[in-house]
Amino acid sequence: MVYLTRKAEFSASHYYHNPDFTPEENRRVFGKCNNPNGHGHNYTLEVTVKGEVDPRSGFVVDLKQLKEIMHREVLDAMDHRFLNKEVPEFLHQIPTTENIAVAIWQRLVTKLENARLHRVRVYETPDLFVDFYGEA
Amino acid sequence: MKAHLSRRYLFSASHRLHSEAMSEQENQSTYGKCNNPFGHGHNYTVEVTVSGPVDRKTGMVCNLVDLDGFIEREVLARYGHENLNVLPEFAQEVPTTENLCIQIYEIVQRGFPYAHLERVRLEETMMNSFEYAGKAV
Ligand SMILES: [Zn+2]
Numbered sequence: 060m061v062y063l064t065r066k067a068e069f070s071a072s073h074y075y076h077n078p079d080f081t082p083e084e085n086r087r088v089f090g091k092c093n094n095p096n097g098h099g100h101n102y103t104l105e106v107t108v109k110g111e112v113d114p115r116s117g118f119v120v121d122l123k124q125l126k127e128i129m130h131r132e133v134l135d136a137m138d139h140r141f142l143n144k145e146v147p148e149f150l151h152q153i154p155t156t157e158n159i160a161v162a163i164w165q166r167l168v169t170k171l172e173n174a175r176l177h178r179v180r181v182y183e184t185p186d187l188f189v190d191f192y193g194e195a
Numbered sequence: 196m197k198a199h200l201s202r203r204y205l206f207s208a209s210h211r212l213h214s215e216a217m218s219e220q221e222n223q224s225t226y227g228k229c230n231n232p233f234g235h236g237h238n239y240t241v242e243v244t245v246s247g248p249v250d251r252k253t254g255m256v257c258n259l260v261d262l263d264g265f266i267e268r269e270v271l272a273r274y275g276h277e278n279l280n281v282l283p284e285f286a287q288e289v290p291t292t293e294n295l296c297i298q299i300y301e302i303v304q305r306g307f308p309y310a311h312l313e314r315v316r317l318e319e320t321m322m323n324s325f326e327y328a329g330k331a332v
Contacts, residue, residue: 075253075254077252077253079252080252088253088258089253090260111203143253152254153253154254155198155249155253155254155255156200157198157249157254157255157256158249158254160198161196161249185203186202186203186204187197187200187201187203188200188201189199189200189201189256190198190201190244191196191198191199191279192199194196194197194198195196
């Protein structure tokens with residue numbers, strides 16, 4: 060088994076708010092991230108796939124295809140967007156780094172050919188990242 | 196949905212690698228420059244990974260304010276700008292980055308109640324890093 064990781068970057072804005080919380084609760088739990096006007100990050104996405112090396116191509120996965128899938132399924136939807144307002148998953152779900160990683164996994168997992176998705180890693184900043192391995 | 200959250204923190208500290216169990220000669224050949232008598236320092240980066248279900252109400256594995264507060268109080272305040280050799284945990288143990296990594300793991304493992312600790316990764320320089328995920332792993 061060989062693991063291959065492809066990186067991409069996207070920039071987006073978001074804010075954290077749970078409509079079931081009182082305004083005080085929202086401020087207490089989410090702090091500055093609760094500002095409804097939102098704020099932004101430069102996210103770095105790392106997608107790791109795994110598989111056996113194809114004896115004919117020498118590839119685990121065709122990188123060109125992987126790059127296209129990541130662009131079509133993730134970057135086109137999330138890059139330069141206000142996640143809470145423009146990305147369907149986050150109309151009713153808080154766009155935390157955790158939920159973004161899960162959403163990206165779900166967008167990619169059925170789209171890959173040949174290789175299997177191993178890990179989605181999303182960096183919100185260089186000091187903070189989330190890994191999702193598809194675990195229930 | 197179970198996710199893993201990693202957070203990176205910086206601190207600076209000094210140490211000297213010297214073992215009472217070894218002769219002068221052996222200390223020098225084992226630790227090289229790290230055995231110089233007055234010690235030396237590093238900018239350490241500690242990466243803490245915790246895991247758990249993503250809370251539906253908050254979208255989080257654990258609140259970063261809790262994690263940051265805990266690491267600040269229990270790790271960064273303890274080791275930042277200190278000489279590791281004079282701390283009680285290194286009275287009997289050489290303050291290698293391996294041992295420091297284990298100490299930090301134990302502190303978080305014992306004291307942080309809000310998520311499961313997966314591992315601690317400690318970078319001593321950009322070239323050297325160490326990871327500890329508990330005894331069994
Ligand atoms: Zn944010």
